[in-house]
Amino acid sequence: MLLQAPDSAPVGGAALDQVFGLSVAAGLVSLVLLWIAWAHRTHRIEWFQTLGEQLNKRLGEPGWSAIASAFVASSLIVALLGFLWDVSLHAGRGRDEGPLANPAHYLILYGLFALFIAGMSAVVWPRDGVKPGIASVRITRQWHAPVAGIYIAACGLYALIGFPLDDVWHRLFGQDVTLWGPTHIMLIGGAGLSTAGIILLRREGEFSAEFFDRGGLARFLSYGAAFGGLLIGLSVFQAEFDFGIAQFRMVFAPMMIAAAAGLTLVAARLFVGPGAALFAAAFFLGMRGLVSFIVGPVFGQADHVFPLYLGSALLVELLALTALRRNFLAFGAVAGLLIGTVGTVVEKIWNDQVFQFAWTQDMWLEGLAMTVPVAVGAGLCGGLFALGLHGRLPSRAVGRTIVTASILVTSAAVANGLWATVPDDATATFETTRMSTPTGDVMTVTATLSDGLVDGDPTWVQVTAWQGGGEGVVTDNLAKVGDNTYESTIPIPVGGTWKTLLRVQDGRTLTAAPIYLAPDEAIGAEEFIATDGEPVEFVPEIEILQRERDFSAPAWLWGVANLVVLITSLAVLIGICVSVSRFSSRLREQAESEAATRDTVAG
Numbered sequence: 001m002l003l004q005a006p007d008s009a010p011v012g013g014a015a016l017d018q019v020f021g022l023s024v025a026a027g028l029v030s031l032v033l034l035w036i037a038w039a040h041r042t043h044r045i046e047w048f049q050t051l052g053e054q055l056n057k058r059l060g061e062p063g064w065s066a067i068a069s070a071f072v073a074s075s076l077i078v079a080l081l082g083f084l085w086d087v088s089l090h091a092g093r094g095r096d097e098g099p100l101a102n103p104a105h106y107l108i109l110y111g112l113f114a115l116f117i118a119g120m121s122a123v124v125w126p127r128d129g130v131k132p133g134i135a136s137v138r139i140t141r142q143w144h145a146p147v148a149g150i151y152i153a154a155c156g157l158y159a160l161i162g163f164p165l166d167d168v169w170h171r172l173f174g175q176d177v178t179l180w181g182p183t184h185i186m187l188i189g190g191a192g193l194s195t196a197g198i199i200l201l202r203r204e205g206e207f208s209a210e211f212f213d214r215g216g217l218a219r220f221l222s223y224g225a226a227f228g229g230l231l232i233g234l235s236v237f238q239a240e241f242d243f244g245i246a247q248f249r250m251v252f253a254p255m256m257i258a259a260a261a262g263l264t265l266v267a268a269r270l271f272v273g274p275g276a277a278l279f280a281a282a283f284f285l286g287m288r289g290l291v292s293f294i295v296g297p298v299f300g301q302a303d304h305v306f307p308l309y310l311g312s313a314l315l316v317e318l319l320a321l322t323a324l325r326r327n328f329l330a331f332g333a334v335a336g337l338l339i340g341t342v343g344t345v346v347e348k349i350w351n352d353q354v355f356q357f358a359w360t361q362d363m364w365l366e367g368l369a370m371t372v373p374v375a376v377g378a379g380l381c382g383g384l385f386a387l388g389l390h391g392r393l394p395s396r397a398v399g400r401t402i403v404t405a406s407i408l409v410t411s412a413a414v415a416n417g418l419w420a421t422v423p424d425d426a427t428a429t430f431e432t433t434r435m436s437t438p439t440g441d442v443m444t445v446t447a448t449l450s451d452g453l454v455d456g457d458p459t460w461v462q463v464t465a466w467q468g469g470g471e472g473v474v475t476d477n478l479a480k481v482g483d484n485t486y487e488s489t490i491p492i493p494v495g496g497t498w499k500t501l502l503r504v505q506d507g508r509t510l511t512a513a514p515i516y517l518a519p520d521e522a523i524g525a526e527e528f529i530a531t532d533g534e535p536v537e538f539v540p541e542i543e544i545l546q547r548e549r550d551f552s553a554p555a556w557l558w559g560v561a562n563l564v565v566l567i568t569s570l571a572v573l574i575g576i577c578v579s580v581s582r583f584s585s586r587l588r589e590q591a592e593s594e595a596a597t598r599d600t601v602a603g
Contacts (some may be wrong), residue, residue, distance in 0.1 A: 023164075026113075029113070033117065033120070036048065037120070037124045040124060040125070040127070041124065041127050041143070043127075048125065049063070049125075049127075051063070051067060052064060052066060052067050052125050055067060055070065056210050059214070060211060060212045060213060060214040060218070061202065061205045061210075061211060062132065062133075062205050062208040062209075062210035062211055063125050063210070064121070064122045064123075064125040064126050064132050064146060064149065064205075065122065065132075065146070065201050065202055065204065065205030065208070066205075067118075067121045067122070067125060068118045068119065068121050068122040068149060068152065068198070068201055069118075069198060069201065069202060070118075071114050071115070071117055071118030071121060072114075072115060072118045072152065072194065072195075072198045073229075074114060075110070075111045075112070075113075075114030075115045075117075075118060076111060076115065076191060076194070076195065076229060076232075076233070077111075077287070078107050078110055078111040078114070079107065079108055079110075079111025079112060079115070079191050080111075080232065080236070080287070080291055081107055081291050081294060081295070082104045082105070082106070082107025082108035082109075082110075082111060083104070083108055083111075083187075083188060083191075083236065083239075084239065084291055084292070084295050084304065085103075085104035085107065085294075085295050085299060085301065086102060086104035086105065086108060087179065087239050087240075087243060087302075087304075088243070088295050088296075088299075088301035088302040088304065088472075089102060089104055089301060090177060090467075091243055091245055091301075091302045091466050091467070091472070091473050092301055092302045092466070092467065092468070092469070092472045092473065093467060093469055093497075094177075094467035094497065094499075095175050095177065095548060108163075108187070109163065111191065112156060112159045112160050112163070112187070112190070112191060113156075113160065115152065115155065115156035115159065115190075115191060115194055116153055116156025116157055116159075116160055117156070118152055118153075118156070118198075119149050119150065119151070119152030119153025119154070119155070119156050119194075119197070120149075120153045120156075121149075122145065122146050122148070122149025122152065122153075122201060123139075123145040123146070123149045123150060123153055124145075126143075126144060126145065126146075127142075127143070128142065129141075129142045129143075129144075130144070131144045132144060132145065132146045132149075132204065132205075132208060133146050133147075133204035133205060133207050133208050133583075134204070134207045134583070134586040134587060134590055135147045135148075135204055135579075135582045135583040135585075135586040135587075136204075137150060137582075146201060146204045146205075147200075147204070147579045147582050147583060148197045148198070148200040148201035148203075148204055148579055148583075149201060150579075151194075151197040151200070151575050151576060151579045152194050152197040152198065152201065154572070154575055155190045155191070155193055155194035155197060155572060155575075156190065156191075156194065157190075158186060158189075158190040158568060158572055159186060159187050159188075159189070159190025159191050159194075160190075161186065162183045162184070162185075162186030162187040162190065163187065165183045165186065166181075166183040166184065166187070169181070169182065169183045169561070172550075172553055172557065172561065173549065173550050173553050173558065173561075174523075174548050174549045174550030174551075175546070175548030175549065176546065176548075176549060177545065177546050177548065178240070178247045178542075178545070178546060179237070179239050179240045180237070180240070180247075180248065182561065182562055182565040183565065185237075185565065185569065186565060186568070186569070188236045188237065189237075189569060189572065190572065191233065191236075192232075192233030192234055192236055192237075193233065193572055193573070193576060194233070195226065195229040195230040195232070195233040196230055196233075196385070196576050197576065197579070198226055198229070199223065199226045199227065199230065199389070200389070200576075200579055200580060200583060202222065202223070202226065203389050203583065204583060207587070207590070219272075220272060220273065220275075220276065220279070221279075223268075223271070223272045223276070224268065224272055224275075224276050224279035224280055224283060225279075225280075225283050227264055227265075227267065227268035227272065227276065227279075227280040227283075228279070228280040228281070228282070228283025228284050228287070229283070229287075230263075230264045230267075230280075231260055231261075231264040231265070231280055231281065231283075231284045231309065232284055232287055232288065234259070234260035234263065234264060235256075235257075235260050235284070235288075235306065235307065237256055238253065238256050238257065238260075238306075238307065239304070241253045241355065241357065242304040242305055242306050242355075243302055243304045243473060244304075244355070244356030244357070244464075244473055244475050245464065245466060245473055245475075245545075246357065247541060247542065247545050247546075248417065248418065248420075248510075249363075249417055249418075249420055249459075249505060249508070249510055250357055250359065250360075250363050250367070250459050250460070250505060251363050251366050251367040251370055251416075251417050252370075252414075252417045253351070253357075253359070253367075254344045254347060254348070254359065254367050254368075254370075254371045255367070255370045255371045255374050255375075255413055255417070257307045257309075257344075257347055258312075258336075258339050258340045258343065258344060258371045258372075258374060258375035258378065259374050259375065259378045259410065260307075260309075260378075261309055261312040261313075261339050261343060261375070261378075262312075262332075262335065262336040262339050262340070262374075262375045262376070262377075262378030262379040262381075262382055263378040263379070263381050263382040263385070264280060264382065265277040265280060265281065265309070265312055265313050265316045265335075265339070265382070266316060266331070266332045266335045266336070266378075266379045266382030266383055266386070267382040267383070267385040267386045267389075268280045269316050269317060269320050269325075270320075270325065270328050270331065270332075270382070270383060270386035270387075271385075271386040271389045271390065274317070274320065275317065277312075277313040277314075277316040277317050277320075278310070278313045278314065278317055280313065281308075281309040281310050281312070281313035282310075284306075284309060285306075285308070285309070285310075288306045289306075292304055292305070292306065301472065302472035302473045303472065305354045305355055307347060307350070307351075308346070308347060308350040309347075310346075311342070311343050311345075311346025311347065311350075312338075312339045312343035312346070312347075315335065315338045315339060315342060315343055316335050316338075316339070319331065319334060319335050319338065328383040328384075328386055328387050328392075329380060329383045329384070329387075329394070329402070331379075331383060332379035332380045332381070332382050332383025332384070333376050333379055333380050333383075334379075335379045335382075336375040336376035336377065336378055336379025336380065336382075337372065337375065337376055337379070339375045339378075339379065340368070340371045340372035340373075340374070340375030340376065341368070341372060343375075344367075344368070344371055344375075356462075356475045356477075357459070357460055357477075358460075358477075360457055360458070360459050360460075361457050362455070362457050362458055362459045362506060362507060363459050366416075366507075370413040370416060370417060371413075373409045373413065374406075374409060374410050374413050377402075377405065377406030377409050377410060378406065380402045380406060381402065381403060381406050384399055384402055384403070384580075385580060387584070388580035388581065388583065388584040389580070389583075389584075390584075390587075391583075391584050391586075391587030391588045391590075391591060392584065392588070393580070393581060393584040393585075393588075396581070399577075399581065403577055407570075407573070419508060420508055420509070420510035420540075421508045421509055421510070422509070422510070422511045422538060422539065422540050423452065423453060423509060423511070423538070425450070425537075426449070426450050426452075426453045426511065426537070426538040427449075427450045427513070427535035427536060427537055427538060428447050428448065428449055428450070428502055428513040428535070428536050428538065429447070429448045429533060429534070429535050429536070430445060430446065430447055430448075430502075430515065430530045430531075430532060430533075430536065431445075431446040431448075431532050431533070432444065432445050432446075432515075432530070432532055434494065435491065437491075440468075440493055440495055440496055441493070441494050441495040441496075442491035442492060442493050442494065443491065443492055443494050444487070444488050444491060444492070445463055445478075445487065445488040445492060445502075445515065446481075446485065446486070446487040446488075447461075447463075447478065447485070447486050447487070447502055448484055448485045449461075449484045449485075449486070449504070450484070450535075451484060453484070453504060453506070453509070453511075453538070454484075454504060454506040454509070455506060455507075458504065458505065458506035459505040459506060459507075460477060460503065460504070460505050461477070461478050461480075461486050461502075461503075461504050462475055462476055462477045462478055462502075462503050463475070463476045463478060463488055463492050463500065463501070463502055463503070463515065464500070464501055464503055465492055465493045465494070465498050465499065465500040465501075466498070466499055467497060467498065467499050468493055468496055468497055468498040468499075469496060469497045469498075474490075474492060474493055476488050476489055476490050476492060477489070492515075494515070494516040494529075495516065495518075496518065497518045498516060498518060499514075499516075499517055499518065499544065499545075499547075500514075500515045500516040500517075501513065501514050501515055501517075501544050501545075502514075502515055503541060504538070510540075510541055511538040511539065511540065511541060512538065512539065512540075512541040512544050512545070513530075513536045513537065513538045513539070514528050514530065514536065514544055515529075515530045515536075516528065516529055516530070517544070517547070520547065520548075522548075523547060523548055525547060
């Protein structure tokens, strides 16, 4: 299915017929699912019960856990493929005509809906007063649901709500083509964090009467893959860097990688056992490599790369050879420190080989000041997660302090990373040579920057061309040929629907100057072509990369909208904390009860 060129695609939300069509379809599917749930719980159908029992015989997990696990595994793989395909389509072709005009959206919708169904399956399947696991939540007198199932369903609902809210957001504030748009964070955050829920759900299943252990290897593989899924879920926020179209300062890249590694790899090693951190990293690489191959060579869209994580995984495994592994929180803190320092150096070597942006000396001091505290906090949270799964959480005061401090440290690092500036009166002067090729016009560029814009080692001075009609993203890190003068090393596409711009990042400076911008009738923008020898003013990158944004909306409305997304996002984080805490408390109570019984019998 081909998409319209960006100059003909609408802005400000989808067409009402598409909104109506999706609403009707979602309503019909919801009614069918509600009927199945009602029919199952009232014994009017038995196939759903039989499905869970058959999965229990094959997998060893109780039906409510096995059905949900199968749904989550399939839904997240499909959603990941759809998500990265969607990013690739928008990078290569620009905006589309609405949710039904983009084939990747169908995969995302299926994945998110299936995620919600997965959680609700775990909630609905137990019937006749059966209590699933040891941390079940009472809904009615005869209905108890696993706490992790409720959490997974909440994540799915949170992500699904992001889809219609995204359309509302576009109507209020125009098109938002950054991955970190608030409603986009809801979409990917809900799916990503649900993977922690599936780990907890399987752990709940181990304390069900229907559970039977199929062997140590099977447990290692299932949990290792689940933690690999969590690593994938926490890594999707890095996708703009993966595609080479980062719209935020480079200091975010090492921080996000260390945060995902600290939480996931520490928890995997402490809970699953030796080799689990390496297996989780290998699972991540295998799945991301497969999806990258499908989106790029198979679908013919923009290529992307991804972090390595193997260096951090090896550090965690080596640290676990010491006696420190017996103290989960100390282990998490030290592992986070190693990941934020040595692990970041390993990632730099990998990054500088495969990514579009090198981690230059310009960003190292600030990058480490952000990365190390965040990594230590993530490692501590990874240790807490493992303790919770073992039923050995520390006091609530300790747990709350660690989680709250980690969120505050991460928030401070994010706020610092978002602080970017544009120097006053900064300009670029271009000298270009335009040529025609069988695939379209290209040009070579020599850019002279105004004095003081960059120092001797900027993070990047590059030309980026994207949204040229499906031809992917073209980036060129310019070669310095003189004082403040840089020239292209490859031909850069221009004309047609391309957006071609000079981008500069140096310290807190994050700015861009347009070279060629296609006309866009939908937003009333005319074609722009830089004239040789005439200065072009540098402006905030967002004004070029997100031409479709509407900056005229009231500031209070923008603030309220972001606050709502922030509160709901924090609620999802609190949800996993409460769920793990509930499970840990019930597991500890059961262990204490069994110990008391043994003492009574022995006495």
